[in-house]
């Protein structure tokens with residue numbers, strides 16, 4: 140599903156963000172990527188969505204070497220990968236329903252299929268009763284659930300979440316984790332970069348720990364740090 144082999148990434152500034160990264164993530168796994176600020180977590184995510192290319196080594200998604208993709212093929216890759224960010228990135232002036240429907244409209248889903256699928260997703264993210272609300276009328280946790288809904292509406296094989304609970308209070312963060320677990324349960328691979336040690340230590344999953352651009356741990360039911 141996701142394969143990184145001998146990946147090095149040096150940015151143009153000369154910063155070596157990743158040194159020698161080897162990762163295999165299988166279908167339907169749920170993986171936390173943890174590590175201190177600047178360790179290289181976001182760079183790993185950017186490599187998976189082909190926002191950046193490795194300086195050395197290869198990144199394969201479902202057997203496709205991302206280095207071989209032409210620019211115009213990148214949107215097709217991105218359809219297989221939903222992405223959720225810490226700051227939600229919703230369109231402020233349109234409703235919850237429209238925010239989610241938008242992801243289907245851009246890939247030219249037939250009109251009659253959009254409404255039923257959006258309703259299904261609103262049910263999954265528990266926002267059926269807020270379909271007509273604008274993002275500013277929602278709590279942070281609800282806004283994050285809209286962002287997750289938008290990321291999964293076209294049934295991507297992979298969901299990438301970069302610090303999805305970063306702006307949320309602990310209780311709301313747990314409800315977001317419930318939603319991500321449901322999505323994983325229905326067959327989507329989830330990769331989540333996080334600083335939330337409480338969640339990582341209590342909701343046990345595979346943990347890939349990065350430090351200074353190297354993998355320092357990869358454990359199937361790991362903790363946030365050795366001391367935890």
Ligand SMILES: Nc1ncnc2c1ncn2[C@@H]1O[C@H](COP(=O)(O)OP(=O)(O)OP(=O)(O)O)[C@@H](O)[C@H]1O
Nearest residue numbers: 150151152154156175176177178179180181182183
């Ligand atoms: N576009 C860029 N140009 C130059 N250097 C960059 C760029 N993006 C990241 N870096 C550098 O690469 C290193 C790894 O950054 P990255 O964003 O991957 O870390 P991170 O683990 O996600 O950090 P955080 O937890 O703070 O988000 C850092 O030293 C950072 O300054």
